[in-house]
Amino acid sequence: MGRSPCCEKAHTNKGAWTREEDERLVAHVRAHGEGCWRSLPGAAGLLRCGKSCRLRWINYLRPDLKRGNFTRDEDDLIVKLHSLLGNKWSLIAARLPGRTDNEIKNYWNTHIRRKLLGRGIDPVTHRPLTHAASATTVSFLHPAEPPKTQPATEESKPPRCPDLNLDLCISLPFQQEEERPPARACAKPVKMEQLQQGGGGLCFRCSILRVRGAATECSCGSNFLGLRAGMLDFRGLRMK
DNA sequence: AATTTCGGCAACCGCCGAAGG
DNA sequence: TCCTTCGGCGGTTGCCGAAAT
Numbered sequence: 001m002g003r004s005p006c007c008e009k010a011h012t013n014k015g016a017w018t019r020e021e022d023e024r025l026v027a028h029v030r031a032h033g034e035g036c037w038r039s040l041p042g043a044a045g046l047l048r049c050g051k052s053c054r055l056r057w058i059n060y061l062r063p064d065l066k067r068g069n070f071t072r073d074e075d076d077l078i079v080k081l082h083s084l085l086g087n088k089w090s091l092i093a094a095r096l097p098g099r100t101d102n103e104i105k106n107y108w109n110t111h112i113r114r115k116l117l118g119r120g121i122d123p124v125t126h127r128p129l130t131h132a133a134s135a136t137t138v139s140f141l142h143p144a145e146p147p148k149t150q151p152a153t154e155e156s157k158p159p160r161c162p163d164l165n166l167d168l169c170i171s172l173p174f175q176q177e178e179e180r181p182p183a184r185a186c187a188k189p190v191k192m193e194q195l196q197q198g199g200g201g202l203c204f205r206c207s208i209l210r211v212r213g214a215a216t217e218c219s220c221g222s223n224f225l226g227l228r229a230g231m232l233d234f235r236g237l238r239m240k
Numbered sequence: 241a242a243t244t245t246c247g248g249c250a251a252c253c254g255c256c257g258a259a260g261g
Numbered sequence: 262t263c264c265t266t267c268g269g270c271g272g273t274t275g276c277c278g279a280a281a282t
Contacts, residue, residue: 107249
C-alpha cells in the first residue's frame with residue numbers, strides 16, 4: 001500500500017502563487033513561525049499543499065533571502081563546494097547565506113555548468129573534458145579506492161582546492177545555536193547529540209553526506225579531512 | 241510585425257529518512 | 262518491529278520573457 005498524499009489534490013491550487021496567497025502565507029508564518037506545514041494551509045486559509053507552502057516560503061518569501069545576481073566570489077565558492085560535495089545543493093546552500101538550494105541548483109544548471117563546459121571542464125567531475133572518460137568522480141558518494149586497473153597516479157586523485165580554506169571550528173553546540181538565526185539556516189543539520197551518541201563511529205564524510213546504512217558506524221574506512229564526525233559540528237565549517 | 245527558439249527560474253514530483261504511535 | 266506521517270532533498274517540468282530569424 002502506497003503512501004497517502006500529503007493533501008487533497010482535488011482541492012488545492014497549483015502553479016504560480018498570487019500576491020494574496022503570498023501575503024497569507026507570510027502573515028501566518030510571522031504569527032506562528034515555521035513548521036507544521038501540513039496543517040498550515042488550512043490554518044492560513046490557503047488552498048495549497050503543505051509542501052508547496054514550505055517551498056514557497058523557503059525559496060521566495062523568507063525575509064533573509066539575498067536575491068539578485070550571484071557575485072564572483074559566490075560563483076567560485078559554488079564551484080569549489082560542488083567539486084567537494086557533488087549535487088548536495090542543500091549543503092552548498094548552507095555555506096551561502098541568503099541563497100537557497102533551489103536557487104543554487106538553478107544557477108548551476110543554467111550558468112556555471114555552461115561556463116565550465118565552455119572552459120573545457122566537465123561539470124560533473126571538475127576535470128578537463130579530455131580526461132573525462134577515465135576520470136573518477138570527485139563526488140564523495142563513491143569514495144576512495146582508485147581504479148584497480150589504474151595506478152593511483154596524481155592524475156587519478158581528486159582535485160585539490162588549494163585556495164579553499166576549510167576552516168574547521170570546533171565548538172560546543174550551544175554556542176552555534178546562539179549564532180544561528182531562528183529560520184532554517186542549514187539543511188537538516190546533524191545534531192551534536194546525535195553525533196555524540198551514535199555518530200561517534202561515523203567518519204566526517206559519511207556523516208555530512210548521510211551515507212545510507214551508516215547510521216551508527218561507517219565502514220568506508222575514510223577519515224575525510226582526518227576527522228571523525230563526533231569531534232566537531234560541521235556547520236561550523238567556514239570558507240575563506 | 242509575427243513566429244520560433246532559447247534560457248532562466250519557480251514550482252512540482254517522487255523518494256528518503258526520522259520520528260512517533 | 263512495523264506502519265504511518267511529516268519534513269526535506271534532488272531531479273525534472275513547464276511557463277514566460279528575451280533574443281533570434
